[in-house]
Amino acid sequence: MFFCQLRLRSLRSRLLLEISKLTQNPTDKQLLTVARMRARLGKQVKDFLKAASFFLPTLEETDLKAFEDESIDTPVEETVEPEEPVDGSLDEDFDYEDEDESESPCLLPEAVILPLPSNIISVKLKQSLESLILVEKELRKGQANDALEGLRIGLANKSLLLLTDVNRSTSTKQSTRAWASVRNAQSQILYHASGYQRAWQALKRIGTDGDLEIYQKLNQKDLVVVKDISMAKRFGQGSDSLAWFWRIGPSKDALTGEWMEECGLNFSYFVSPFSLIYFFSLPC
């Protein structure tokens, strides 16, 4: 089941890559896929807005504010170039010229600011939305946990692929396949990193200081592969430390106090990259 989820995430990442490639030479099939996705999203947005009327008062356009656009990318030294070289920035290339002229960009379903409590900036309204904010805060924590789990799996997967498939490839065919897998893992990492950022931005608006101590800001330098897997026994290994999300869990006092006295090892929210090596070495 887990592999099915992983495959689904991988397919979504691939779809994302397909969309970013669209401006080069989109095929009819690609355009159709995007059109279908957009139609489905339009319906989702419409249903959400319809249900919003049950919980929210009438909102003005100025009451809502989208999250700041904080794009995150793989560190330059670890970026794996796309298979087909892309001319220029994808973001710059992306425009709506080929789309229906009657459909202005502001009406596109992806451009609609959803009236989620975290998107509501009006101070007056916020006071009356306390219960909604509490629910969203909890759900955002779940979203952040899911994204961090995906991020850890993606990074461990990429590290292991570099160690095994890439290093051991002896022919061009094997090498091509190995690097394709690495690219796929990289897409997954970016997908989950972006998901975490959205959850973090929401928590920044509606969460407490305690929440932001656990769920910290994700930086580009955090998206590095686990070198203890890909480059074990390297020079300077002793002084290297893993990113904060590998060590998320109880405080040191909690670990050395009651936890150890229970005659067993307890780790809360703690995932070792090495525990994932065994997982990925299992046959599909």
Add this chain to the structure above:
Amino acid sequence: MTKSCIQRKLPVESWASAEGLAMEERGERLRIFDLNHENAPTLAQITLRLTDTKDNSKDGVNVVHWISDGIKTQNEQWVLL
């Protein structure tokens, strides 16, 4: 390591006896080697917990599902942006 554990007044003796029993009797006794590991709750688990504990329905629409759907829609929006 044992010395360091004893210095910190950790129950090394009971761990050692439990290990001895596990090696002799096997079966359920081997559970002492299991890692008592607690995963962070997922979005699905939290949604389920909130749905079970709170009744925030208005005209048949549950607030937990509504916000959860909003988060999912926001994720889908990002894919197309």
